[in-house]
Amino acid sequence: MRASLLRALVVSLSILFASSYEIPINANTNLTRHENLNLQVLNAKVINGTVGEVMRLKVNKNTEYIIQYEPDKERLTEVPLRVTVFTQDATLKNPIIVVVRQQKAVLSWELPIHVDDSNGGTTFPRISRTLCYDPWNNATDHLQNGYSVKRLMLEDPPIVSVATSSIDDVTVEVTVEPEDEFTIAPNQEYTVAVTPSEPKYFYYDFPDNATQTDNTQTVVLVVTSEDNVCMTVSIQNASCPVFDLNVDVKFEGLWETMNRKGGITISKSKFPYGFFVVFVPQGDDVECEGDDMIDALNRTKIVKYIIKPSISYVDYVNAIMATCACIVLFYMVFGVSFFVCSSKAYIPRTMEYMGDSAVYTPTTPVSEHDMLDNISCETDYDTIAETILDKAEILAKDEVFLSDLARKDFRILKKKSYSYLWHILTVALFYGLPVAQLVITYQKVLNDTGNQDLCYYNFLCAHPLGFLSDFNHLFSNIGYVMFGLLFLWCVYRRECWHKDNDFDAHFGIPQHYGMFYAIGVALTMEGVLSGSYHICPNHSNFQFDSSFMYVIAVLGMVKIYQTRHPDINATAYSTFGVLAVAIFLGMWGILASSYYFWIAFTVVHIFVGLYLTAQIYYFGCWKVGIKNYYHSWANICRTPWDTLRPKYTSSFFLLTIGNVCNWALAIYGLLYHQKDFAMHLLAIFMINTIMYFIFYVAMKVIHKERVNTLALCFLVISLTCATTAMYCFLNKSISWSQTPAGSRQFNQECKLMRFYDYHDIWHFLSAVGMFFMFMVILLLDDDLSHVHRTKIRVF
Structure with missing residues (x-):
């Protein structure tokens, strides 16, 4: 009534x-x-x-x-x-x-x-x-599938x-009519058909009973589809009104766009009374595909969805503790092993261990601050170098030895080397702090607006912690930081062994420890910047993740070149100037890439490769210009046969292979250029660093120099980690160069301890691989530590 x-x-x-x-x-x-x-x-x-x-x-x-x-x-x-x-x-x-x-x-x-x-x-x-009403005030408890x-x-x-x-x-x-299967049960897959004018939403309430293997207070919504119709998925509080049309679906709760795959992690703390899962197809596919792809006659989308409990608190803590335990164990095993092996194989770098047969010309002892006190700037160093180095004389020699390119006072080289460290520390501070501030702001905006398209997470393996939406991808960068610090300790320990300045002035490869310190800082900062990027990865901030990879690649090449060319090595100013240009090109390629840009970049890439090839082939004594080229040709090509036969056959052959690889890489970029220019640029740096390292090792073998056993073991470990890491990298879980919906098509379930995906594993393996590669560079020329520089060939 x-x-x-x-x-x-x-x-x-x-x-x-x-x-x-x-x-x-x-x-x-x-x-x-x-x-x-x-x-x-x-x-x-x-x-x-x-x-x-x-x-x-x-x-x-x-x-x-x-x-x-x-x-x-x-x-x-x-x-x-x-x-x-x-x-x-x-x-x-x-x-x-x-x-x-x-x-x-x-x-x-x-x-x-x-x-x-x-x-x-x-x-x-x-x-x-679907008509809305308050499910919390109109519901009774019901047992379904054990929940x-x-x-x-x-x-x-x-x-x-x-x-x-x-x-x-x-x-x-x-x-x-009644809405069938309106209430969602955990771990049960559902199928639904929706259109832009016929959206649907369903209700999920967090079960009260939790298990030891699942965290029912945090769940993951997994959505899949076989078609490319663009759709908005929204998570809204279980209250009226429900925003289920394209004009208002983004007004409330969490939302994201998707076509074939999507996922959202949902916590009970944000939706204490349960939530509605809303599916609203869009009128076209522009937001998902980035192009105008409209099929107005068929906008029906078939969706499959399931809600799974997230990882349990115990598993969460165990994954973090296991990671920390592995790093501590590695520190202990590596530290003890390296100390024991180094101590047994170490021959003190002092004159008393050389014997009477050593080829040695003593120098007048100089106090620690003599000469340096009278030099005020980098220009003075270069002026002194030019007065000592006769480039024409070097080019005229049939064989060039390290003594020809190591004439500078070792204290000058030491100060130039440490300028790399001060430069990179300055860059790290002024670059890292704004980056951290920006990505934290991104995270706060995401939390406030619910816009899941703002950050390109692997939503199927993103474990939140506090206000962070994706803690595991941030935490997995701890390997870069810890191994970078470990490398700094190894460099410091080796530097402490070098106390005899007279010995270091005439025997072995000149040690630029400042450059090694810079490499260690770069590896550490790669972890910091990569972790910052993974707070909110997207199309706008990929350079945060790759910037120090450029630094690592360039410093690696410069350090390898320095071993045999200490007097003519690049200064810190010119090196970081090149890096600044690289960062600028990366930004330009992301924001304003075009076919003409790729043509210009390809031309620059090829000519820079040829210039560096000439510098390596002519021992750094070649300069751009017709007059300089004539002098170089006159010193090397003394007979008609010399114009057809390379003077340094091994170097010519290996450098030709390197140039062919660069030409192939340049042509590939020109013909198949994608939006991912930053990755193409990074590949150029990394591939050239690896090729130069291979060139250096091959030349050592050709000249019958020995690679010590410890360095060889480290090289095997590094290559093993690099190969495995590359497999994980290629099985990517996101793609920042795509749209947010396009990136979600790469999302994948966790692969390790229900906490890490392939990209996390890439972080760990690449950190280990780079650490051991740097150790190889540090130890590579230990076989020459007691060989006089008049007997060490330059290549």
Whole structure:
């Protein structure tokens, strides 16, 4: 009785709202009103409807239908209702107006519905909406698949009114039916079909009973589809209203775009009363594909979704503790082993261990600060070098030895070497702090807006911690930091062994420890910057992840070159100047890449490669210019046969292979250039560093120099880690060069301890690989430590 009175009251109020005066009504009475002087008659027909029945109505500007639905206690006890309205006669100028009145809400829309797209919009003649109500206040506990979930209870049925401003009759079909499978159970896959005008949403409530293997208070929504129709997935609080149209779906909760794969990690702390999962296809695929791909005739999307409990707290802690334990264990094993092996194989670098047969010309002892006190800048160093080094004399020699290119005072070289360390520390400070500030701001914006498209996470393996959405990808960079610090300790320990300045001035390879320290700092900062990037990885900040990879590659090449060319090695100013240009090119390639840009870059790439080849082949004594080229040719090509036969056959052959590889890389970039220019540029640096290292080792073997056993073991470990790491890198879990939806197609489940994916494993393996490669460079020429420089060849 009370329900009937309430429905009558609602109908009366609705008619009163549209009338100039009140008229008593009955269930099937025609309602009439006069509008001022127009004397138009509006007939509001109140009819009864049955849930599941298709109501076919004809409406016009003078006739409105109000449909009252009686509750069906047998069918409507656990699921909400869904209203579907269809018409082929209505137009955008005179649409059908549908108003659905509920106990606590009013829902309205127009038909045909207009969905915006890049071509101005598409209209759909059918619309279907699920009616909203508060599931928390209309639910009872229910056991499903071993979990305690909520069973929804129905409110009073809705009242649907249909009207139009069209003069002609418009045929409308109205259907109210239950929404099947509205409540989501954990670990159960569901399939649903949706369109831009027929979105759907479903309810999930966090179970009360947790297990030791699953964290039911944090869950992961996994969404897959076989088609490319772009869709927005939204997670909203389980309360009214629900935003389930393209115009408003991004107003509330968490949301992301997807086409074939998507996922969101959801915590009970943000949705204490459960949440709605909303699926809304878009009018076109521009936001997902980046191109105008519209198929207005078929925007139906078939979606499969499942909600899985996240990793348990115990597994979370165990993964972190296991990682830290492995690093500590590595420190202990490596530290003890390296100390023992180094101590047994170490011959003190002092004159007393050389014997009477050593080829040695003593120098006058010089105090620690002599000469350096009179040199004020880097220009003075270069001036001194030019007065000592006769480049024409060097080019005229059939064989060049290290004594020809190591004439500078070792204290000058030491100070130049340490300038690399001060430069990189300055760059690290002024680059790292703004980066950290920016990405933390990105994370806060994501938390405030719910825009999951802002950060390109692997949503299927992203474990939050505090305000961080993806802690595991940040934490896995700890390897770079810890191994960088370990390398700094190894360099410091070796430097402490070098105390005899007279010995170091004439025997072995000149040690530029400042450059080694710079490499260690670069490895450490790679961990810091990569971790910062993974706080919120996206298209705009990829350089945060790769910048210090450029630094590592360039410093590696410069250090290898320095071993045999100490007097003519690049200064810190020129080296970091090159890095600045590289960073600029990387930014330009990301923001304004074009076909002409790729042509210009390819030309620069090839000519820079040729210039560096000439510098290596001519021992750094070749300069750009016709006059300089003539002098170089005159010193080397003394007979007609010399013009056809390379003077340094081994170097010529290996450098030719290196140039062919660079030409192939340049042509590939030109022909198959992608949006990922930064990765192409990084590949150029890394590949050339590896090729130069191979060239150096090959030349050592050709000149019958020995690679010590410890360095060889480290090289094997490094290559093994690098090969495995490259496999993990190629199995990427995101792609920042794609759209957010395109990046999600690479998302994958965790592969290690339910905590790390392939990219995390790449972090660990690449950190170990780079550490051992740096150790190889540090130890590579230990076989020459007691050989006089007049016997060490330059190549």
